[in-house]
Amino acid sequence: MDPVLSGRGLAKRYGGTPALDGVDIDIGEGEVLAVVGPSGSGKTSLLHVLSGIVPADGGEVFLDRAPLGGLSEAGRGRLRRTAFGFVFQSGMLVDELTAEENAALPMLLGGAPRGLALRTARECLGRLGLSGLEARRPAALSGGQAQRVAIARALVHRPRVVFADEPTGALDTRTGYEVMSALLEAARDTGAAVVVVTHDRTIADRAHRVVGLQDGRSG
Numbered sequence: 001m002d003p004v005l006s007g008r009g010l011a012k013r014y015g016g017t018p019a020l021d022g023v024d025i026d027i028g029e030g031e032v033l034a035v036v037g038p039s040g041s042g043k044t045s046l047l048h049v050l051s052g053i054v055p056a057d058g059g060e061v062f063l064d065r066a067p068l069g070g071l072s073e074a075g076r077g078r079l080r081r082t083a084f085g086f087v088f089q090s091g092m093l094v095d096e097l098t099a100e101e102n103a104a105l106p107m108l109l110g111g112a113p114r115g116l117a118l119r120t121a122r123e124c125l126g127r128l129g130l131s132g133l134e135a136r137r138p139a140a141l142s143g144g145q146a147q148r149v150a151i152a153r154a155l156v157h158r159p160r161v162v163f164a165d166e167p168t169g170a171l172d173t174r175t176g177y178e179v180m181s182a183l184l185e186a187a188r189d190t191g192a193a194v195v196v197v198t199h200d201r202t203i204a205d206r207a208h209r210v211v212g213l214q215d216g217r218s219g
Contacts, residue, residue, distance in 0.1 A: 002065060004029045004193050005050060005161050011058030012045050012216075019045035021216035022059070027161065032184060032194045034207035042216040043197040044165055050195065051084050051163045052076035063160065081110050085154030085192065087183065089166040091146040093138040093153075099125060099145075100134040103152035110157060117156075124152035127189070128182050144175040151183050155190050162187055164196040168203060180206065 003026035012020040019042045027033050035043050048054045050061055052068060061068045063083060093102045100121045107117035122134055128148045138146055147167060154162050167183060168176030180203055187194045196207065204210050212219045
């Protein structure tokens, strides 16, 4: 089976410092891939390059075998709104929006009718155990609840790949385990692949496969 997302010879430099140095990687459809390594090893840089947040300085990223290197910034933005979903360590919810509005953002930004986007967001929130909290703003949510809203936002538009950057790093152990379980179950329901960057081996052990990075190189 062809991978849904691939990187070949990926290189990225910041100033004179190489963050990625010829990384090859494949992510299969529906696969959960954990990327581990010490601080400064290139984990987040790899996630940013694979997801089109920043362009690679060398090599190529392929989505369903189609190269992404020729995309403009606007093209990469459209890709992030349609094919990819994101869960960050701090949630990065919009304080002024309700939980359902935050969850609906990818669909709203993609031009979906507001009613459809909010209805789909409410369904996602319900599946994640947040029924009754749709009208709450982030300040009225616990850390675990906020991360579940972030998961709903990442999956509401049924992306091909979800990128999760230390998604449990700001949570206590029990809440982190519950949030990771919610992410994996929700991704499985939608068929999305998951790329999770983590320093937590207990999180990495729940992935189908683990890739280690050291000094910008995969091992």
